[in-house]
Amino acid sequence: MLKLLKFEYRRLFRRISLYVCLGIVAVPVLYVFYLIGTVYFDENDVSRMSMFQILQQMISIANLNTLIVVFTSIFGCEDKARGTVKTIYSLGYSRYKIFFAKFAASATAAAMMYAVVLIFGLICGLLFAETSYQDVSSEGILGRMEYAEEPNLVVYIIQQFMIIMGVHAFYYMIAELIQKTGVSIVLGIFAPGIVSSIYGVITFIMCNISEGNSELVEKLGEAYSTFLMYWLPTTMSSVVGLFGGMVKIDYVISIIVNIGYVMLFGGLGMLITCKKQIK
Amino acid sequence: MEEFALRTFGLTKKFGGKMVLNNVSMNIRKGDIYGFIGPNGAGKTTAMKIILDLLKPTSGEVELFGSMRTSGSLSRVGSLIESPGLYTGCSAIENMKRFSIICGGTDKDILFYLRMVGLEGVGNKKVGAFSLGMKQRLGIAIALLGDPELLILDEPVNGLDPMGMRDVRDIIQFINKERGVTFFISSHLLGELEKIANVYGVINCGMLMEEITSAELDRRCGFSVRVRCEQQDKALQLLKENFGVENAQAEGEFLNIPADPAVSSKINEVLVTSGIPVHELTINKMSYEDYLLSRMGTLNVGNGVGQYA
Structure with missing residues (x-):
């Protein structure tokens, strides 16, 4: 297992595309850093941005979703494209170990991209943000949020990291299934949205059918809203929770849901790898 | 001590409704250079992929080094299937170093094998700039990493010029003689196999027509x-x-x-x-070729294809 990990991490860290992606992440983040520090920063301004708001801005501008789907597809499909898959799979290592090593290396790349955003965001926040007390009690982490109240910062950071890991697991599963870089990228970008749309159409049709039953229609609508809140493309949004009526526990639920996505899509990816025949 | 490096029992493979391999049972003794001959599409590569666990057989078993194939026994096998799998953005040495992590082999081994296949001068050149023959040589060098006891080579002289073909033959004979490595080599170029193989397996339309030693072949021709x-x-x-x-x-x-x-x-x-x-x-x-053609009906004879009714 260690040999496989060493092999994949060597492959990862010698990829120029990794550093290109990290650079692409850093550029807009540094631009926002510059803007916050020069244009918007005023020491005497009592309503200046909070650390949470700065991190939100950085994550939004970084376009992590697109970069992760592109890099994961390239990395995940490379061995099939180059033919090196024949050598790797014929050495006697078990398929699930091969999958785990590749998955871990690819996830590390996604984590590194997030880390770039986080590091610059935290530095920017430490320099320019309004400091705020972080309530780490259970009420502070799980309690009800008032309008415009912010979640616990650590919970938020973990939540965003788990969203990254959840979408990465989905994109890696797609790459293992399709094994063609271009198609994997396209499917990775559009598939989550297509799933949401299909669910939306089904909900619309069922609501129309159940027009007389207002309770059922309301439940269908709530189910769809809940699905949208936690399904892959929407969980990338960092504005969830800023509007009235949300609770801090939503962030914790989001963490749990994304752990579930990692296990679900990671498990499916492993199954695909174990069953794959190298034609 | 195992007598056989590789045996297969009733290997069968269907893709959809099409039978690609039909009840193939072969026996390769340790130390042999086994020439696996057949026309294009006969099932040679499919058989090799099944042996290497790249494909699952529809039925049949594979035995390696005296016991049913396990991850441990596969680690004693080196292979080159179809075109070599290489990271074209990296140098030859970097490719060897990567694969040495999972196949085994030291930096000294890497230089030794690169020298053996005639690539010592281009170790730092990007593989993307290699010719087909150079890539093939690098593929063979990678297959040798980790000192395998059995080498499975699918059309190893594909794309090589006559000098390259001779070099590969010399490498195979040297390693077979000096280290006792067993070779399982497929080719449609009988002329090349004739020079090195001591046992032949003749396959056509997914069926193993015959296994014959070169001594017996000599007698029959x-x-x-x-x-x-x-x-x-x-x-x-x-x-x-x-x-x-x-x-x-x-x-x-x-x-x-x-x-x-x-x-x-x-x-x-x-x-x-x-x-x-x-x-x-x-x-x-009667040449080996004529004999084997008579067993097969169709064979790729060097540059052209000989088609027989």
Whole structure:
């Protein structure tokens, strides 16, 4: 297992595309850093941005979703494209170990991209943000949020990291299934949205059918809203929770849901790898 | 001690409804250079992929080094299947270093194998700029990493010039002789296999037609005397009466007589003294190629494809 990990991490860290992606992440983040520090920063301004708001801005501008789907597809499909898959799979290592090593290396790349955003965001926040007390009690982490109240910062950071890991697991599963870089990228970008749309159409049709039953229609609508809140493309949004009526526990639920996505899509990816025949 | 490096029992593979391999049972002894011959599409690569666990057989078993195939036994096997899998954005040395992590081998081994395949001068060159022959050599070098006991090579001389082909043959013979490594080599170029293999497996349409040692093949590929003469019917009768030759055949102007070369002068004497003019007499030996073609029906003979009804 260690040999496989060493092999994949060597492959990862010698990829120029990794550093290109990290650079692409850093550029807009540094631009926002510059803007916050020069244009918007005023020491005497009592309503200046909070650390949470700065991190939100950085994550939004970084376009992590697109970069992760592109890099994961390239990395995940490379061995099939180059033919090196024949050598790797014929050495006697078990398929699930091969999958785990590749998955871990690819996830590390996604984590590194997030880390770039986080590091610059935290530095920017430490320099320019309004400091705020972080309530780490259970009420502070799980309690009800008032309008415009912010979640616990650590919970938020973990939540965003788990969203990254959840979408990465989905994109890696797609790459293992399709094994063609271009198609994997396209499917990775559009598939989550297509799933949401299909669910939306089904909900619309069922609501129309159940027009007389207002309770059922309301439940269908709530189910769809809940699905949208936690399904892959929407969980990338960092504005969830800023509007009235949300609770801090939503962030914790989001963490749990994304752990579930990692296990679900990671498990499916492993199954695909174990069953794959190298034609 | 295991007698066989590789055995298969009833290997069968279907893709959809199409039977690609049909009940293939082969036996490769340790130390052999086993030439796996068959035309394009015969099932050679499919058989190799099943042995290497790249494909699952529909039925059948694979035995490696005396026991059913396990991850441990596969780690003793090196392979090169179809075109070599290489990271084209990296140098030859970087490719070798990566694979040495999972295959085994030290930096010293890397340089040794690169030198062996004639790539020591281009170790730092990006593989994307390599010719087909250079990539093939690098693929062989990677297959040698970790000192495997069995090497499975699918068309290893593909894309190589005659000098390259000779170099690969020399490498195979050297490693087989010095280290006792068993080779399982597929090719449609019988001329190349003939020079190194000591056992042949002949496959066609997914079926293993025959396994035969080179000694047995030699015995079966006998001599014949070819005569161009008149009065062929009378000549055939005389040959039967004087030499007991029952299976001489007329082929156009010629009579093809399976016989030892030593009696060729006697044949000539008998025919001439019986009043049959002999215009031409030659001694032929059936080639391996002719024999194997007769077992197969279709074979790629070097640059062209020989098609037989």
